[in-house]
Amino acid sequence: MAIYSYLQGGLGNQMFQYAIARALSEHYQSTFLLDRSWFDVPQAETTPRPYQLDLLNIREGVSSKVTFPKRPNKLIRSLQKWLPIGPVIYYQQNAFGFDEQLLHLRAMAQRDLFLFGYWQAFPYVEAIRPILQSEFKTKRPAAEHYQPYLEQIRSSDSVMLHIRRGDYVNSPSAAKFHGVLALSYYQQAIEALLLNKPNAHFFIFSDDLPWAKEALPQDLKITFVENSSQADAAAQELQLMYECKHHIIANSSLSWWGAWLKKDCSGLVFAPNRWISDSSLDLSNLLPASWQRLPA
DSSP: OEEEEEOOSSHHHHHHHHHHHHHHHHHHTOEEEEEOGGGGSOOTTSOOOOOOGGGBTOOTTOEEOOOOOOOOOHHHHHHHTTSOOSOEEEEOSOTTOOOGGGGSOTTGGGOOEEEESOOOOGGGTGGGHHHHHHHTSBSSOOOTTTHHHHHHHHTTTEEEEEEOOTHHHHOHHHHHHTOOOOHHHHHHHHHHHHHHOTTOEEEEEESOHHHHHHHSOSSSEEEEOOOOOSTTHHHHHHHHHHHSSEEEOOSOHHHHHHHHTOSOTTSOEEEESOSSSOTTSOOTTTSOTTSEEEOO
16 A cells, blocks of 8 residues: 655645645555655646755655546445545545544555645644654754744744735735735734733744834834745744744744644644635634634
C-alpha cells in the first residue's frame, strides 16, 4: 500500500497536504508520496505558488510526480467500502471537515489511497503533532536576517500577529472567496490579549507591512518583521511564528500552523470566527476549542 497526496497552493496548504499523508501513513503503517504536478502547470485565477516543502525538515525520499487515476463510478465506490477493489480515490468535499472513515478503510494493506483536498482539520494530525513539530522546522538555522527577531521573540512575552492581505486584496477571485479580515478584528484581539498579558511584545508578520505600520496602534511594544528576499523567507518566518508565546492569527493556513506548532501550549491564541467569505461553515475541526474566536 502507498498513500499519495496531491499538493497545491502555498506553503501552509502544502503542509496540510503533507500532514494528512504523514498521519495516515503512521496510522496504516504504509509509505506515502507527494504529487507535485500542480506546480508545473499554470493555474487559472489562482495565485502562483512554488513547491516549498523541501525547505522543511520533512522525511527524505517522499516527493514524486504521479498520475492520479480517475475517480471510479458510484457503484465501484460503494463496493470499495466492503471489497478490496482497486485504489481508493478520495476527493475531499469540505476543506475544514473531518471524515473519520479515512481512519477505518478496509483492506488497506492491499490497496493504494489517493488524496485530493486541503485537509484543514486538526483531528487528522493531532496524534502526530510531535512528529510535525520536528519535521516542520527549517532545514537550515535562522538566517542572519531573522536571527535578531528570534532572539527578541525568545526573550519577551512575544505575540505573533499575522496580517494576510496580498492576493486577498489584489486578486478578485481570492478576495471573493477568502475575504480580508477587518482591522477591528486585530484591534479586539490586541485589547483582549493585553488584558491578560500587559507586557506583551507584538511581532507583526505580513505580506503588506506598509499597511500594517499605518493601521496598527502605535502605543504598543511592537516589532515589524521585515521580509527577507531569500527563497526560504516564508519557512524562516514560520519558524519565528511558532517560537512566539501567544498568537493572533489571520484566516491563513500559514498563520494557523504558526499557532498550532507553537512550543508553549499555555499561550493564548486568538482566531477569526470566519475563515472564508462563507461565514456559515463549521470551523470546529479547524480551530481548537482552546483558541478564542473573535468577530471578523
